[in-house]
Amino acid sequence: MSRPKRGLLSPLPLRARVILTFTLGTVLLAAFLVSTTYWLSRESMLRQRETASRTQFFANARQIQAQLRFPNPDFNLLLESLPSVSGSRSIVRTGSNRWYTNSLVPADLPPELVETVSGSPQAQSMRYQLLGKPHLALGIRLRPTEVSTVSDVAYFEVVPLAEIDDTLNSLGIILLVGAVVVVAIGAGIGISASGRFIQPLAEISSAATSIARGRFATRIARSEDPDLVGIVDSFIEMAQAMETRIARDARFASDVSHELRSPLMTLRASIDVMQSRRDELSERASAALELLSGEVDRFEHLVQDLLEISQSDAGAMESGPVNISELVARTVERLDRQPPVYVDEDLDNQLVIGDKRRLVQVIENLLTNATKYAGGAVAVRLQRDDNKVVIRVEDQGPGVAPSERELIFERFTRGAAARNRGSGDGAGLGLALVQEHVARHGGQVRVEARPDGERGAVFVVELPLAGQR
Amino acid sequence: MHHNGAVSIQILAVDDDDAIRTSLRLALEEEGWSVLEADSGESALLMFGRSDPDVVLIDIGLPQMDGFALCRELRRSSDVPIVMVTARVETGDIVEGLEAGADDYLTKPFAPRELAARIRALLRRAQGPTASAGPMVVGDIEIVADEGVVRKGGEEVHLTRTEFKLLCEMAAHPGKVLSREQLLESVWGYDYFGDGRLVDVHIRRLRTKVESDSAQPQYVVTVRGMGYKLQI
Numbered sequence: 018m019s020r021p022k023r024g025l026l027s028p029l030p031l032r033a034r035v036i037l038t039f040t041l042g043t044v045l046l047a048a049f050l051v052s053t054t055y056w057l058s059r060e061s062m063l064r065q066r067e068t069a070s071r072t073q074f075f076a077n078a079r080q081i082q083a084q085l086r087f088p089n090p091d092f093n094l095l096l097e098s099l100p101s102v103s104g105s106r107s108i109v110r111t112g113s114n115r116w117y118t119n120s121l122v123p124a125d126l127p128p129e130l131v132e133t134v135s136g137s138p139q140a141q142s143m144r145y146q147l148l149g150k151p152h153l154a155l156g157i158r159l160r161p162t163e164v165s166t167v168s169d170v171a172y173f174e175v176v177p178l179a180e181i182d183d184t185l186n187s188l189g190i191i192l193l194v195g196a197v198v199v200v201a202i203g204a205g206i207g208i209s210a211s212g213r214f215i216q217p218l219a220e221i222s223s224a225a226t227s228i229a230r231g232r233f234a235t236r237i238a239r240s241e242d243p244d245l246v247g248i249v250d251s252f253i254e255m256a257q258a259m260e261t262r263i264a265r266d267a268r269f270a271s272d273v274s275h276e277l278r279s280p281l282m283t284l285r286a287s288i289d290v291m292q293s294r295r296d297e298l299s300e301r302a303s304a305a306l307e308l309l310s311g312e313v314d315r316f317e318h319l320v321q322d323l324l325e326i327s328q329s330d331a332g333a334m335e336s337g338p339v340n341i342s343e344l345v346a347r348t349v350e351r352l353d354r355q356p357p358v359y360v361d362e363d364l365d366n367q368l369v370i371g372d373k374r375r376l377v378q379v380i381e382n383l384l385t386n387a388t389k390y391a392g393g394a395v396a397v398r399l400q401r402d403d404n405k406v407v408i409r410v411e412d413q414g415p416g417v418a419p420s421e422r423e424l425i426f427e428r429f430t431r432g433a434a435a436r437n438r439g440s441g442d443g444a445g446l447g448l449a450l451v452q453e454h455v456a457r458h459g460g461q462v463r464v465e466a467r468p469d470g471e472r473g474a475v476f477v478v479e480l481p482l483a484g485q486r
Numbered sequence: 487m488h489h490n491g492a493v494s495i496q497i498l499a500v501d502d503d504d505a506i507r508t509s510l511r512l513a514l515e516e517e518g519w520s521v522l523e524a525d526s527g528e529s530a531l532l533m534f535g536r537s538d539p540d541v542v543l544i545d546i547g548l549p550q551m552d553g554f555a556l557c558r559e560l561r562r563s564s565d566v567p568i569v570m571v572t573a574r575v576e577t578g579d580i581v582e583g584l585e586a587g588a589d590d591y592l593t594k595p596f597a598p599r600e601l602a603a604r605i606r607a608l609l610r611r612a613q614g615p616t617a618s619a620g621p622m623v624v625g626d627i628e629i630v631a632d633e634g635v636v637r638k639g640g641e642e643v644h645l646t647r648t649e650f651k652l653l654c655e656m657a658a659h660p661g662k663v664l665s666r667e668q669l670l671e672s673v674w675g676y677d678y679f680g681d682g683r684l685v686d687v688h689i690r691r692l693r694t695k696v697e698s699d700s701a702q703p704q705y706v707v708t709v710r711g712m713g714y715k716l717q718i
Contacts, residue, residue, distance in 0.1 A: 278573040279503055281595040286509035289598045293516050317595055324575065337682065338711035347678040368711055377679060484711075 031218075035211035036204060043203025047196035055192055059185050063144075063178065066103075067153060070176040071142065073102045074155045078140075078172045081109060085162045085170060092117035105176040111167040126173055130154050134171050144178070151178040217245050221252050230456075233260040270327030274320045281320060284313050322446035325378070326428065326453070334457060335372040338483065341406050342366075342399055344373065348380040349397055356394040356411075361401045369406065370483040375454040379462075380408070382447040383476045387412040391473065405460075405479050413473040417464045426452040426462065455480065495519045495609065498539040500530040500556065501571070502548055506594075510543070513598035519605075527551030531559060539566065540612070541605050544588070546572045546579055554586040561587035565646045567608035569601070584687035589648040590674060591684075607675035611651050622657050624705055624718055627696055629657050638696055648673065649692045652685075656706065656716040665713035689714055 029037065077099050084090035092109045096119050099107055108118040108126065116123050123131075127145045134141050134156035142155045156173040220237045227235040236256060240249040288310050295303055342360045349358050369376065387394040391414020398409040417425060424430050428449040455462045460480035467473045497514055501507045502525050511521040522537055524530035527548050534542065542560065546553035557568055570583040570591040580591055589611075590604050621630040628637040631654050636643045645653065651673050656664060664672075670680035673688075689708075693700040707717045 275573045278594040279506060282573075283503075283505040283509045285595045286506070286513045286598050290509070290512045290516055328575075335683070343678075351679075373682060374679075 032211045032215050035214065036207040039207025039210070040200065040204040043200045043207075047199045047203075051192040051196045055185070055189055058188055062181050062184065066176070066178060066181055067142065069102070070105065070153055070174070071140075071155065073100070073105065074157075074172075074174045075140070077107060077174065078157050078159065081170070081172050082159050085159060085167070086164055088164055090167070093119065103176060103180070105174050108173045108175075110171045110173070112169055121173075121175055125175060126156075127154050130156050130173070131171075134158055134173070147175065147177075151182055152176065153178055217242070217249060221249070224252070224256070228256055228259070233263055267327045270323055274324035274327065277316075277320045281313070281317055285317065288313060319446070322450060325450055326446060335374065336370060337373065338368040339371055339373050339376055340366060341369045341376075341408075341480065341482075344376055345380055345397060345399060345408060348377050349384065351381075352384060352388075352393075354393050356396050358397045358399070360399045364399050364401050364406060367401070367406060368483045369458065369480050371458045371480070372454075376458070376480075379451050379454050379478060380410075382451050383410040383478070386447055386476070387414070390414055395473070401482075402479070404482050406482055408478040408480070410476045410478075411467060411473060412475075413471065416466060416472060416474045422464050425464065451476075451478070495541070495605075496522060496537060496539045497541045497543060497605065498522045498524060498530060498533060498537070499543045500524045500527065500548065500553075501543075501545040502526060503545070506545075510598065510601075514602070514605075516598075517602045527553070527556035527559075530556055534560060534564075534566075541567045541569065541608055543569050543571060543601075546570060546574070546583060554582055557583065557586040557588055561646070565644075567605075567612055567647065569604055569608065571596075580681070581683060581687055584684065585691070587646065587691075589646065591681075603675070608647075610675070611647050611673070622660075624657070624660070624716060627705060629653060631657075636696065643695050645692070645695060648688055649695070652688050652692060653696070653706075653716075656714065660716050660718045663709045663712045663715045668713070685714070 080099065081090075081092075081095060084092070084095055092111075096107050096109065096117060101107075106118075106121040108116060108121040108123065110116050110123070110131075125147055127143060130141055130143050130145075135158065138158060140155065140157040142153060144151060144153055146152070153176045154173065155176070156171060159170040159172060161168055161170070217237075217240055224235045224237045233256070236253060237249060239253065240246055288306065291298070291306055292310065295306070298306065342364050346358050346360075349355050384394055384397075387410060391412035394410050394412050396409075396411045398407075398411070400407045400409070426448050429445045430449075452462055455478055458480055460478060462476065462478045465475045465477060467475055495518075497519055499507055499510050499514070499521055501510070501523075504525070507523050507525070511523060514521045522533055522539060524533050528551055530542070530544070533539075544553045544556055548556065551559075553570060553572075557570065560566065560568065567590075568588045570580075570588040571594060572579050572583065572591060573594045575593045580593075583591055589608055592601060592604065621628060621632075623629075626639045628640075630636070634650060636645055636650065636653065652669065655669060655672050666682040666685045667678050667680070669685045670676040670682070671678075674680060674684060676684075689706060690700070693703050693706050696705060697703045705717050706714060708714055
């Protein structure tokens with residue numbers, strides 16, 4: 018059989034995969050949006066600032082150019098009169114190395130710019146880092162005039178971009194926070210969507226578990242979702258078919274045993290009459306009557322057990338508080354040869370919620386089993402284990418081989434001990450009933466070897482406790 | 487005409503199965519009782535009117551008028567002890583039979599000795615309480631055990647003998663919680679293994695008669711996990 022290909026995420030549970038996919042998707046989307054927004058904003062802000070600075074720069078340059086019409090322009094005064102927009106600073110160079118400035122030193126200018134300005138009639142600009150802060154540097158070589166005594170005049174301006182950077186940082190933080198929020202929302206949607214997506218599956222799974230535990234009437238709600246209709250409907254159909262079938266089987270068993278009850282009633286009553294008139298019978302007739310009576314007893318038990326099993330399939334269980342240690346003690350008291358009953362002190366008056374009749378039958382069947390195959394129970398112990406009561410029925414018989422320890426609780430099976438006995442005085446339903454009754458009370462039954470290594474078996478029943486009377 | 491002592495006890499056995507009816511008659515006659523047979527609810531009603539039996543044994547699965555209907559019909563005019571017999575042990579049948587007014591039930595196949603024991607317990611109950619006690623008043627309820635009379639707000643309440651015995655048993659231990667097992671033993675003569683539903687259903691029926699609001703009982707109260715008590 019070829020197994021479906023396993024994806025990268027497939028070792029994870031389905032729901033985790035859905036959530037993870039959603040989250041990853043939002044992370045990628047958020048990262049893309051955030052970076053795009055950031056870069057677009059940054060470019061547009063820088064361009065705006067550059068344009069504004071450039072406009073101002075050209076205005077300033079024109080003023081300086083105008084001063085060149087005079088023979089000896091006072092550049093220092095001029096520079097002071099120039100408007101400074103957003104912290105821009107200016108410097109004028111004449112000749113090859115004469116600088117006029119009021120705040121900017123020539124070393125602050127990027128040398129590359131100074132060089133390109135000297136060699137080109139065009140205005141130049143560049144972004145650069147000054148003292149670790151981003152700045153924009155602009156420069157232009159002015160046109161020489163005939164009157165001016167100065168030649169080779171260049172005008173430079175440096176505009177700080179730091180405040181744009183601050184704005185961009187704030188924007189970045191806002192975008193980052195936004196992205197985190199978006200991712201969180203994405204993950205949240207993933208969780209809720211996957212929950213909704215998984216829910217029908219979870220419902221089906223819990224319904225299946227419930228059905229497996231014997232609650233055949235368990236149903237799930239029909240789905241409106243076209244993607245789920247198929248699986249949900251076929252599940253409902255399957256559950257219905259199974260319930261119908263089990264109910265039919267149970268009804269058949271129940272009908273059969275009911276039909277058997279009427280002739281049994283007549284047999285039982287007639288045998289009773291004959292037994293009370295035994296003196297009138299010959300010895301041979303009396304012996305035959307004993308045989309008949311014994312077989313009718315056996316038949317009666319079989320029908321009873323069959324009916325019990327069919328009811329166990331069909332449902333209907335009484336439920337009420339039962340004092341478990343009292344029930345065990347009273348059941349043991351009914352035996353001819355009574356084993357000692359040891360009860361933990363903290364089990365006094367502890368209650369089990371259940372069907373008294375069925376619980377009596379559990380203990381009774383275990384005791385009968387011990388009587389039939391192991392010479393009778395030698396001890397019954399009730400212990401408390403947290404919120405459970407553990408009932409142990411011990412015998413000194415041949416024990417149960419490990420290979421048979423599960424098998425003997427199945428219907429119509431009997432262990433080696435039972436098979437070795439010539440007369441078949443049991444149909445093999447006693448322990449099956451124990452198992453089913455105990456399971457219906459939310460408990461467990463198993464058989465163990467005796468802990469002290471002696472010959473014999475211990476049947477252990479665990480039932481949940483419901484509190485104290 | 488009621489029978490007592492040496493005079494034969496008369497039992498009306500209602501079952502549509504001839505073989506069962508005949509074998510039961512044979513077995514009950516071994517106990518020294520006389521048995522009337524009816525094969526349907528309708529003929530049982532006729533026979534009941536003519537013969538006034540001491541105990542009625544009703545099979546639930548009768549044709550036409552079923553055992554429940556017959557039981558309800560008898561209860562309209564009589565508090566004769568009724569034992570229901572059923573081949574269906576599903577919870578529903580037994581509880582419905584008890585609610586229809588049966589005092590006790592047996593499931594087929596039962597040992598005739600068991601039936602005889604149930605009938606004797608019912609006859610003892612029918613003779614009324616042995617210990618004579620003075621009248622007892624609980625709230626607006628007055629119990630006169632000697633006369634077999636219960637009054638609520640001055641008006642006589644009609645109880646079956648089992649209901650009456652149940653009430654007397656609780657009144658004999660006012661305020662004390664009696665477990666189902668105790669009541670099964672003292673009222674029905676069962677041991678620990680009797681069916682607690684007998685008690686539950688009879689308590690329910692008793693409540694509809696003596697409580698002003700049987701959903702919120704003031705007198706016959708349930709003590710969860712323990713049993714019932716008569717609140718004083």
